[in-house]
Amino acid sequence: MRAYERFLEYVKIWTSSERCSGSAPSSLRQFDLAHQLAFELRELGVEQVGVDNHCFVYGYLPASAGCESAPCLGLLAHLDTHPDCPGQNVRPQIIEQYDGGEVVLGDSGLVLRPAEFPHLPSLAGQTLLTSSGDTLLGVDDKAGIAEILTALERVTTADRAHGPVSVVFIPDEEIGSGTAHFDLERFGARYAYTVDGWAAGEIETETFYAIQAKIRIRGLGIHTGYAKGIMVNAQLLAMEFAHMLPAEEIPARTDGRAGFFHLLRSRGTVEEAELVYNLRDFERDGMDRRIGLLREAARILNGRYGPDTVSISLVEEYANMREILEQHPQLIEKACTACRLAGVEPVLLAARGGTDGARLSFAGVPCPNLGIGGWAYHSPQEHITVEAMDQVSRILEELICQFGQP
Numbered sequence: 001m002r003a004y005e006r007f008l009e010y011v012k013i014w015t016s017s018e019r020c021s022g023s024a025p026s027s028l029r030q031f032d033l034a035h036q037l038a039f040e041l042r043e044l045g046v047e048q049v050g051v052d053n054h055c056f057v058y059g060y061l062p063a064s065a066g067c068e069s070a071p072c073l074g075l076l077a078h079l080d081t082h083p084d085c086p087g088q089n090v091r092p093q094i095i096e097q098y099d100g101g102e103v104v105l106g107d108s109g110l111v112l113r114p115a116e117f118p119h120l121p122s123l124a125g126q127t128l129l130t131s132s133g134d135t136l137l138g139v140d141d142k143a144g145i146a147e148i149l150t151a152l153e154r155v156t157t158a159d160r161a162h163g164p165v166s167v168v169f170i171p172d173e174e175i176g177s178g179t180a181h182f183d184l185e186r187f188g189a190r191y192a193y194t195v196d197g198w199a200a201g202e203i204e205t206e207t208f209y210a211i212q213a214k215i216r217i218r219g220l221g222i223h224t225g226y227a228k229g230i231m232v233n234a235q236l237l238a239m240e241f242a243h244m245l246p247a248e249e250i251p252a253r254t255d256g257r258a259g260f261f262h263l264l265r266s267r268g269t270v271e272e273a274e275l276v277y278n279l280r281d282f283e284r285d286g287m288d289r290r291i292g293l294l295r296e297a298a299r300i301l302n303g304r305y306g307p308d309t310v311s312i313s314l315v316e317e318y319a320n321m322r323e324i325l326e327q328h329p330q331l332i333e334k335a336c337t338a339c340r341l342a343g344v345e346p347v348l349l350a351a352r353g354g355t356d357g358a359r360l361s362f363a364g365v366p367c368p369n370l371g372i373g374g375w376a377y378h379s380p381q382e383h384i385t386v387e388a389m390d391q392v393s394r395i396l397e398e399l400i401c402q403f404g405q406p
Contacts, residue, residue: 001153003389004129006146008092010036011138016087017080017175024181025055025171030079037079037145037169044152046167054181055079057169060188061152063162067404070163074189074365075151075396076356077144077196078173081136082378091132098385100124108133110380117375119199127386137382139374144195145169147372147389151396160397162404166192170356174378176317179359191331192367193399194357199347200391202371203335205325206350207358208259208280209287210317213294215241215275217268217301217310232305234273238266241310242275244297257282257350261290282320282350318354321368324361331368334402335395342394370395 013033018026025031034051038059041049046059057079063070081087095103100121103112110133114120131137148167155162166189170178173196197204219234245261254260259281266275277294281287291314298310325331332348339346357367373388 001150002386003143003146003150003393004127004386006040006149007129007138007143007389010142010146011090011092014088015080015138015142016083017172019083019175024177025080026175026177027080030055030171033079033142034169034171037149040149041167044149045156046152052181052183055171056181056183057167058183058186059167061156061162061165061167063164064160064404067161067163070404071190072164072166072188073400073403074166074168074187074192074367075148076168076170076192076194076360076367077148078141078170078178078356079145080172080174081138081140081142082174085136085378085380086134087136087138090135090138092137093130093132095128095130098123098126098128103128103130105130105133105380108380112381112383117381119375123385126388128383129386130383131380133380136378136380137384139372139382139384140377141173141196141372143374143384143389143392144372147392147396148195150393151400154393154397155400160401162400165400165403173356176354178356179363182360184363184365187365189365191328191403192357192360192365193331193335194355194360194367194369195372195392195396196355196357197349197351197369197371198374199371200373200388200395201339201344202347202349203332203339204349204351204355204369204371205332206282206322207318207320207354208282208352209284209320210354211279211287211291212264212315212317213277213279213291214313215277215294215298215310216313217241217273217275218308219269219271219273221270231270232309233270235268235270237301237305237309238268238273238275241297241301244300245293255352259286259290280352318358319362321355321358321361321366322350324366325368328366331366335368335370335399338395338398338402341398342391344391344395
């Protein structure tokens with residue numbers, strides 16, 4: 001079975017995670033796909049297959065004869081789709097012999113345009129998969145799941161030599177808690193790769209340093225008719241605080257290796273307000289600078305409106321996995337070799353985001369991230385080609401066999 005055929009079955013299953021649900025997994029619907037995948041893994045001859053109470057799907061493919069001493073390779077993808085875009089009742093569009101031009105997404109009024117997605121003309125002649133525009137498609141990361149299963153099938157069907165492989169499909173990656181209940185001992189892999197990136201052949205060896213900052217602002221309310229010189233409107237102070245940060249350092253105006261301040265959400269009344277920022281930077285000293293700018297803004301406002309008017313709390317979300325992967329260059333070398341054996345030129349990238357691999361790397365399992373072949377994730381404009389999924393499946397097949405070599 002080809003990867004896209006599996007993928008088109010998986011997107012029928014609603015697996016959106018839910019923010020602030022307080023449960024693990026955050027949505028019980030993720031079990032529907034988890035149990036389906038467990039069944040398919042068993043059908044492929046994978047052993048020790050199980051779905052735990054937190055919706056993790058585990059499986060283990062023993063080494064082929066003569067490769068038992070090879071290190072265990074881990075492959076991971078995630079079950080959930082992004083909660084901020086509808087994921088129920090997905091209706092894929094299959095466009096054979098795509099001409100590289102505009103694509104109307106069902107009756108939604110949305111159009112895929114080369115002006116917005118300059119790579120589209122390069123896909124001409126391929127079979128393009130899109131949503132109908134009312135939902136996301138589910139490429140992130142059901143395509144990765146389909147590609148892993150297809151690679152396992154290709155390796156076992158062709159009886160190719162390979163080392164042991166541990167497979168895990170993870171819930172709740174999209175809300176940042178994918179590894180919260182990860183059983184590293186059960187996983188058992190020495191090295192791993194998440195299959196959750198972008199174009200086929202891309203190998204992400206870095207992530208941002210990521211911190212979430214909560215800015216709490218205290219105001220003072222009083223009758224508006226007698227407020228002069230007394231009222232302190234926390235909402236206006238929140239706006240003042242936001243305007244003290246660099247206007248150009250936001251996601252909509254940065255790319256490459258430039259970090260940013262992302263105002264994730266805000267709420268407020270006259271008497272209290274809160275701003276939640278995601279801070280992102282590829283360098284620790286860059287992150288220190290961002291924290292310093294927040295604290296300086298708070299210092300100025302506290303001096304202007306009174307002590308403790310503004311307070312800041314910081315939570316580290318993940319660190320740049322480059323710190324770990326630099327100590328294991330063979331992982332990048334093997335991934336590059338696998339790409340070339342599959343006929344794809346590898347591209348090393350820094351991920352403008354985070355992956356479960358970043359957290360796993362710092363937990364003792366070095367874990368680069370591999371591209372799945374798609375674009376425009378977390379949106380109704382998500383798309384991928386059948387041919388890209390075939391490429392990634394071949395890359396994973398070669399990677400599995402690479403780890404079986406002495």
